[in-house]
Structure formats: C-alpha cells, structure tokens
Amino acid sequence: MILQNLSIKRKLTLITMLTSSAALILSALSFLVYDLVSFRHLLIQDLMTQAEIIGYNSAGAMEFKDVPAATATLSALTAKEDVVTAGLYGRDNKMFAYYSRYSNLIPSVLPAHLQDKGYRVEGGYLQVFHDVTLNGERLGTLFLQSDMRQWSLRAKRYAGILCIFVLISSLFALLVSSRLQRLISRPILHLEDTMRMVSANRNYEVRATKSYGDEIGRLIDGFNTMLSEIQQRDSALRGANEELKSRTGELEKEILYRKQTQEELLKAKHAAEEASRAKSTFLANMSHELRTPLNAIIGYSEMLEEEMRESGKSDSVQDLRKVQSAGKHLLSLINDVLDLSKIEAGKMGLHLENFDIAPLIDEMTTTLQPAAAKNGNTIHTQVAKGLDAMHADVTKVRQILFNLLSNACKFTDHGTISVDVDQSEFEGRNWIRFRVSDTGIGITDKQKENLFHEFSQADASIARKYGGTGLGLAITYRFVQLMKGRISVESEPGKGATFTVHLPAQVLAEGFESARPTAGNDVTPSLEKSKIQNDTILVIDDDAAVRELMSRFLSKLGFHVVAAANGEEGVRLARQVRPLVITLDVVMPGCDGWTVLKKLKSDSALAQIPVIMVTVVDNEAMGLDLGAANYLIKPVDRDRLAVLIEKHRPTRPASITGASAPSLGSNPQQHRREPERRGSGKVDHAKDLISRR
Amino acid sequence: MPKILLVEDNEMNRDMLSRRLKRKGYSVISAHDGEQGHQLACSEMPDLILMDISLPLMNGWDVTRLLKSNPATQHIPIIALTAHALVTDRDKAFEAGCDDYDTKPVEFVRLNEKIDNLLTVKKS
Numbered sequence: 001m002i003l004q005n006l007s008i009k010r011k012l013t014l015i016t017m018l019t020s021s022a023a024l025i026l027s028a029l030s031f032l033v034y035d036l037v038s039f040r041h042l043l044i045q046d047l048m049t050q051a052e053i054i055g056y057n058s059a060g061a062m063e064f065k066d067v068p069a070a071t072a073t074l075s076a077l078t079a080k081e082d083v084v085t086a087g088l089y090g091r092d093n094k095m096f097a098y099y100s101r102y103s104n105l106i107p108s109v110l111p112a113h114l115q116d117k118g119y120r121v122e123g124g125y126l127q128v129f130h131d132v133t134l135n136g137e138r139l140g141t142l143f144l145q146s147d148m149r150q151w152s153l154r155a156k157r158y159a160g161i162l163c164i165f166v167l168i169s170s171l172f173a174l175l176v177s178s179r180l181q182r183l184i185s186r187p188i189l190h191l192e193d194t195m196r197m198v199s200a201n202r203n204y205e206v207r208a209t210k211s212y213g214d215e216i217g218r219l220i221d222g223f224n225t226m227l228s229e230i231q232q233r234d235s236a237l238r239g240a241n242e243e244l245k246s247r248t249g250e251l252e253k254e255i256l257y258r259k260q261t262q263e264e265l266l267k268a269k270h271a272a273e274e275a276s277r278a279k280s281t282f283l284a285n286m287s288h289e290l291r292t293p294l295n296a297i298i299g300y301s302e303m304l305e306e307e308m309r310e311s312g313k314s315d316s317v318q319d320l321r322k323v324q325s326a327g328k329h330l331l332s333l334i335n336d337v338l339d340l341s342k343i344e345a346g347k348m349g350l351h352l353e354n355f356d357i358a359p360l361i362d363e364m365t366t367t368l369q370p371a372a373a374k375n376g377n378t379i380h381t382q383v384a385k386g387l388d389a390m391h392a393d394v395t396k397v398r399q400i401l402f403n404l405l406s407n408a409c410k411f412t413d414h415g416t417i418s419v420d421v422d423q424s425e426f427e428g429r430n431w432i433r434f435r436v437s438d439t440g441i442g443i444t445d446k447q448k449e450n451l452f453h454e455f456s457q458a459d460a461s462i463a464r465k466y467g468g469t470g471l472g473l474a475i476t477y478r479f480v481q482l483m484k485g486r487i488s489v490e491s492e493p494g495k496g497a498t499f500t501v502h503l504p505a506q507v508l509a510e511g512f513e514s515a516r517p518t519a520g521n522d523v524t525p526s527l528e529k530s531k532i533q534n535d536t537i538l539v540i541d542d543d544a545a546v547r548e549l550m551s552r553f554l555s556k557l558g559f560h561v562v563a564a565a566n567g568e569e570g571v572r573l574a575r576q577v578r579p580l581v582i583t584l585d586v587v588m589p590g591c592d593g594w595t596v597l598k599k600l601k602s603d604s605a606l607a608q609i610p611v612i613m614v615t616v617v618d619n620e621a622m623g624l625d626l627g628a629a630n631y632l633i634k635p636v637d638r639d640r641l642a643v644l645i646e647k648h649r650p651t652r653p654a655s656i657t658g659a660s661a662p663s664l665g666s667n668p669q670q671h672r673r674e675p676e677r678r679g680s681g682k683v684d685h686a687k688d689l690i691s692r693r
Numbered sequence: 694m695p696k697i698l699l700v701e702d703n704e705m706n707r708d709m710l711s712r713r714l715k716r717k718g719y720s721v722i723s724a725h726d727g728e729q730g731h732q733l734a735c736s737e738m739p740d741l742i743l744m745d746i747s748l749p750l751m752n753g754w755d756v757t758r759l760l761k762s763n764p765a766t767q768h769i770p771i772i773a774l775t776a777h778a779l780v781t782d783r784d785k786a787f788e789a790g791c792d793d794y795d796t797k798p799v800e801f802v803r804l805n806e807k808i809d810n811l812l813t814v815k816k817s
Binding site: 291292293294295296298299300302303306327331 | 703705706709710712713716796797798799801
C-alpha cells in the first residue's frame with residue numbers, strides 16, 4: 001500500500017533498482033553455490049588422495065608395528081592445515097597411531113559404522129576412511145578428519161565479496177535508474193502540472209509540451225487536442241454569452257424605444273383628438289358665420305321674387321331664382337360640412353321616433369322628381385306591403401335616401417331609378433332594406449374603395465361635370481352607422497349602380513353601444529354586453545315621448561337606457577341585455593303590460609329583475625300580484641321613480657338624490673327633442689309630456 | 694292682426710324678416726339686443742316672439758328664461774332662431790323654455806308654419 005502511493009518517480013527508481021539487484025543477487029548466489037559445491041568436491045578428492053598417499057607410506061610401519069614411524073608419517077599432515085585429526089587403526093580396529101592438530105580426542109577403537117571405505121560429512125567435519133593395504137592384504141584403516149577450513153574460509157570471503165558487490169551495484173542501479181526514470185516521469189509530471197494549471201486558472205490556452213513520440217507523447221497529444229476542443233467550446237460559449245448579452249441589451253433598448261414611441265403616439269393621439277375637436281369647433285363657428293350672410297342673401301332674394309311677382313315685374317325672376325338656388329346649394333354644402341363635423345365631434349345624436357315607411361318614400365320621390373326630370377330620368381318605387389312602422393331617426397333616414405336618390409339622378413341620363421323597400425329578419429332582428437338602383441355611369445372597383453370617404457369623389461372631373469362636394473355618401477355612411485345599419489354597393493361601370501342600405505326596424509337609442517363608427521363598407525350591428533350590464537334600465541312603453549323623457553331622465557341619473565316600443569320587443573330586449581330594472585307600461589297595442597309582466601316573471605333568467613309599473617291604469621293590487629316590484633301612476637312623480645330605481649343600483653357612483661331631479665339639457669348626448677314638437681307653452685315641458693299619456 | 698316681436702341683432706336679417714312677416718300680414722316690432730327685446734316684450738305684450746340667440750347685452754337664452762319666469766309674459770310663445778345647428782343648442786332652447794326652435798338661414802315657409810301653429814294653439 002505504501003508502495004502504491006509513492007510518487008511515480010520513486011516507483012520507477014525503486015522498480016528499476018529492485019529488479020536489477022534481485023537479478024544480480026540471484027546470479028551471484030548461483031555462481032557462489034556452484035563454486036562452493038565444486039570446491040568441496042575438490043577438497044574431498046584432495047583429502048582422499050592424501051589418505052591414499054599416507055596409507056601407502058604407513059603400510060610398512062603397520063606391517064612392522066612401527067608406531068613412531070607411523071606417527072612420523074602421520075605428522076606430515078601438519079602441512080595440511082585443515083586436517084585436524086588422523087588415526088591409523090589395526091585389523092582389530094584398535095588405534096595404532098594418531099595425529100591431532102589440536103589435541104582433539106580421537107576414538108581409540110574405530111566405530112563399527114565407520115569401518116567402511118569412503119567419506120562422509122558429519123558435524124561440520126569431512127571424514128575419510130581408507131583401507132591400508134600391502135601387497136593386496138588389508139592391514140588396517142586410515143581415518144582422516146578435516147574441518148574444511150579452506151571451504152568455510154572461501155565461503156565467507158565469497159559472501160563478503162557478494163555483499164559488497166550487491167551493495168555497490170545497487171547504488172549504481174539507483175544512480176542510473178534515478179536518471180533514466182525521468183524519461184518516463186518527466187513528461188507525466190509535466191502533463192500533471194499542465195492539468196493542474198488548466199483546472200486552477202481555467203486557462204484553456206496553455207498546452208503540454210510533447211517530448212517524445214511514445215505513449216506518453218500520444219497521451220499529451222490527446223490531452224492537447226482535448227484542451228483545444230474545450231477552448232473552442234469555451235470561446236464559442238463565451239461568444240454565445242456575449243451575443244446573448246448584447247441581444248438582451250438590444251431588446252431592452254427596443255422595449256424602451258417602443259415605450260417612448262407609445263408615449264409619443266399617445267401624445268400624438270391626444271394632439272390629434274384635440275386638433276379634431278378644434279376643427280369641429282372651427283367648422284361649427286365658420287358655418288355660423290357663413291349662415292348669417294347666407295340668411296340675408298336667400299331671404300332677400302325670396303322677398304324680392306315675391307315682390308316682383310306681385311308687382312308684375314317678372315323679367316328678373318329667373319335671375320333671382322338662380323341667386324336663390326346658388327344660395328341654397330351653398331347652404332347645403334355648409335350643412336354637409338357641419339353634419340360631418342358634428343359626427344366627428346361625436347355630437348350627432350339620434351332622434352328616434354316611429355314613422356311609416358311608405359309615405360316617406362312617396363315624399364322622397366316627390367321631392368326628387370324635379371332632379372330626376374332634369375336628366376330625363378324616371379323614378380320607380382316598390383314598397384313591400386305590410387311593412388312595420390319604423391323606429392328610427394326619420395331625418396337621417398330621409399337624408400340617406402335623399403343622398404342616394406339625388407346621386408342616382410345626378411349620374412344617370414335618360415334612365416331609370418328604382419327604389420325598393422322590403423323587410424327581412426336575420427341575426428334575430430328585423431331589418432328594413434332600402435335599395436336604390438340606377439342605370440347610370442356606374443362605379444369602378446377602384447372608385448368603390450374610397451366611395452364612403454369624405455371629400456373623395458370618384459374622379460376630379462366628376463366634380464366639374466356633376467357638381468357636389470363628395471360629402472354626400474360619407475354622411476350617408478356615417479348616418480347608417482349611427483343607426484347601427486349597413487350600407488353596400490354593387491356596380492358595373494356603364495351599367496349603373498345599386499346601393500343597398502339595411503337599417504334595424506327598431507333602432508336602439510345611443511349609449512346602448514358606444515363604439516365609434518369605423519371605416520369599411522359593411523358594418524354589422526352588435527351588442528357590447530359588458531358595457532350595458534348592471535346599470536341598464538329597460539323602458540317598455542308604446543309612447544315615444546314617454547320613452548324619450550324617461551331615457552333622458554334616467555340617463556341623468558347615470559343609467560344606460562334601453563327602450564322598447566312594444567311588449568314583444570321588451571321581453572326580447574330583457575333577455576338580451578338583462579337590465580337592472582324594467583319600467584313597464586300597461587296599455588300597449590298587441591301584447592299588453594300584464595302579459596309582459598307574466599312572461600318576465602315566468603322566465604327563470606328574468607324573474608329576478610325588478611319591474612316597476614308606470615301606467616295610467618290604477619290597479620296596483622294586480623300589478624303586485626303578478627310580481628311587480630313597485631307601481632307608479634302617470635303622470636309619474638320623477639322623484640319617487642328616482643328613489644325606487646336607486647334602491648336597485650348595486651353601488652351608487654354619484655350623489656344624485658331622487659329628491660332633486662336634475663335639470664334637463666346639460667348633456668346633449670343622452671336626450672333630445674323633436675324641433676317640430678308643438679309645445680303647449682308650459683314651462684315644464686317634460687312633465688307635461690309624461691303626463692299626456 | 695297678430696303682433697310679432699322680432700329680436701335680432703343683424704340689421705339685414707332683421708329688416709328682411711320683418712318685411713316678409715309684414716307682407717304675411719303680421720304686425721312686427723323689432724329689437725336689436727336682448728335688453729331691448731325684454732323691455733318690448735313686457736311693454737308691448739306681443740302674440741309671439743322670434744328670438745335670435747346670440748344677442749348683445751343679454752343673450753336669447755337669458756331673455757327667454759326671464760320672460761318664461763314672469764307670470765305676465767309666461768304665456769307668450771317663443772321661437773328660438775339660431776345659426777348654431779347643434780344638438781346642444783336645440784336642447785338649450787327647450788331648457789330655457791322656448792316653445793319651438795328653428796335654424797338660420799330661415800326657411801320662410803317652414804317658419805311661417807311654426808308661427809301659425811303656435812298662434813293657433815295659443816288661441817285654442
């Protein structure tokens with residue numbers, strides 16, 4: 001384990017050193033063993049030869065029992081340092097003579113197991129036994145014992161040499177290996193250093209240096225390749241990051257810019273609205289200034305004409321007529337401009353009333369007969385039978401028809417102009433369709449694009465040839481929109497044109513839908529339910545005057561008012577708008593108030609809506625029995641009505657109390673009167689109208 | 694012969710209208726500002742008043758209000774004449790107590806009808 005954690009440098013040195021030392025020791029040992037074994041063999045041979053020589057030399061002395069001679073022969077062994085003892089034994093195995101270097105005892109009788117010829121090693125001593133013979137006759141045995149001094153000396157010396165040699169060579173191996181290991185360890189350590197640098201500094205630009213083409217070299221190559229890959233990715237990532245930052249910056253700038261633009265646009269819008277209001281005021285004032293002198297021009301010329309006729313001087317009448325006609329034309333232009341400015345200023349109101357369509361068409365054709373005759377045109381009218389009475393602004397319907405018809409007369413020469421009126425039902429409502437067709441010059445597709453825009457006659461040359469301001473159709477379009485109708489045109493140049501106007505048979509009061517008219521050839525009427533919830537009062541009364549006064553009065557209290565002229569329409573509107581409160585008349589043609597009340601109370605969706613009866617019929621018990629919330633008898637006490645309705649308002653936005661009915665006329669958008677109404681001269685007109693019922 | 698008071702500051706219009714009314718058989722007295730109009734109405738007790746609105750000294754609305762709040766002159770029908778053909782003016786006229794309303798330039802035939810109507814109502 002300790003080895004495993006050593007540095008690679010040490011490991012390499014150690015491995016090299018250990019390996020070489022082990023090899024060295026192993027080879028030296030084998031050499032040593034071989035040498036000692038062969039040296040021992042040599043020693044044995046040598047001792048046996050010695051024994052043969054001494055045996056031969058002492059054979060005579062034994063024959064003759066000459067002990068001193070035998071002893072002298074044996075003492076020759078003194079030269080042999082390693083022979084420690086020697087003995088001659090007789091046939092009887094008894095000691096005959098002996099030699100001993102260190103006065104060692106030798107056995108006096110040769111032991112029986114030693115009597116064999118040969119050698120043996122026992123107790124660190126080499127023992128040789130040799131038969132002493134003379135002329136083939138065995139005289140006894142020579143015994144030599146050597147302490148193998150030479151061998152052990154040699155072995156010791158060899159071991160010392162070996163140790164020193166191993167030591168020196170190990171040191172040498174250490175020296176060499178510690179030098180040579182750098183071949184391997186240096187590039188690895190360099191690689192390690194590089195890696196540490198990279199990970200510590202996150203600097204992917206450094207590279208390891210390749211020293212050799214071996215595996216480590218390839219490893220460094222691989223590492224460098226990896227590094228450049230990482231560097232590439234890192235720089236790509238950094239680039240993406242930078243780009244992201246700059247994009248975010250751009251986006252922020254863009255947002256800021258848009259905000260500024262939005263603010264500027266808002267300012268511009270306000271400025272434009274302000275300018276538009278200023279323009280409308282200017283136009284209104286201008287038209288006032290223009291009308292006053294025009295008043296004099298027309299008036300005087302009419303007066304002059306009358307005077308001339310009476311005095312019989314009719315020669316200048318034609319010229320006076322021209323003055324009048326020019327003045328009236330100028331007046332109509334001023335009126336058109338004024339109408340448009342009123343529409344744009346949002347001051348054009350609707351004066352809704354019931355009227356029959358057929359007489360209106362008759363009136364229009366009569367009015368336009370002279371204009372038609374001027375170009376040799378004939379007017380055909382076809383009004384469907386059984387048309388309902390229309391509830392709309394008759395003046396505007398009249399002007400719509402007048403504009404369409406006078407255009408038809410103007411742009412047709414010796415042709416036919418036809419007016420068709422019929423009734424249809426779609427989108428759950430009743431619509432009156434007016435179609436005005438002519439066989440005149442027609443309208444090209446390109447001209448259609450701007451047809452309903454202000455001051456855009458189809459062609460500048462048309463203005464010269466046919467006259468007009470180009471306002472007629474724009475006003476027509478705006479009027480149709482005001483009444484939530486739609487207008488469209490079909491035409492083939494040279495063959496004539498057909499204008500189709502759809503108007504609701506029952507035009508709803510303003511405030512019912514507050515959206516301003518937008519450009520386009522076709523506008524679909526729609527209800528904006530969210531705007532009419534919660535503060536809408538439904539007035540059901542067949543008397544237009546009552547409806548108008550009620551709506552005017554209730555508008556002042558801050559309610560939206562929806563009016564219905566009959567019971568069926570009342571129920572339908574109740575379902576449609578879900579009003580806060582319903583006021584209901586009893587005496588109505590067709591479906592009367594009692595029936596309406598029953599219908600309302602039997603409809604689970606409508607039963608919760610409080611119904612206030614407003615009628616001349618004095619039958620409170622019946623009304624309350626049928627589910628009415630309150631019962632008021634005409635002429636209506638407006639203060640009481642206000643209090644009753646206020647009770648049902650969820651939250652009151654203004655502190656208008658029922659006790660003081662607000663004065664009429666401060667808000668032009670929500671109430672109006674017919675200019676032609678013949679008042680009775682009473683001051684309180686409104687009360688008068690309510691109580692007429 | 695019904696007596697009509699014409700309150701109008703523009704000389705030409707006043708001259709023209711009064712002449713035409715006279716030709717129709719009315720007796721016409723005229724005033725050229727609001728105060729004079731009020732005085733004449735009180736002193737002369739005309740059968741009907743034609744009231745211009747933009748008048749010097751006192752405007753037509755104020756004159757009308759004064760006359761309609763005075764029990765002595767309350768019954769005199771007043772037709773407002775104004776060049777402002779805006780809805781606001783029409784409403785203001787009725788609010789002030791005018792009995793009818795017409796825009797200038799006067800369409801004489803129409804105005805004549807309105808005068809006739811108001812005089813007939815008054816008689817009955």
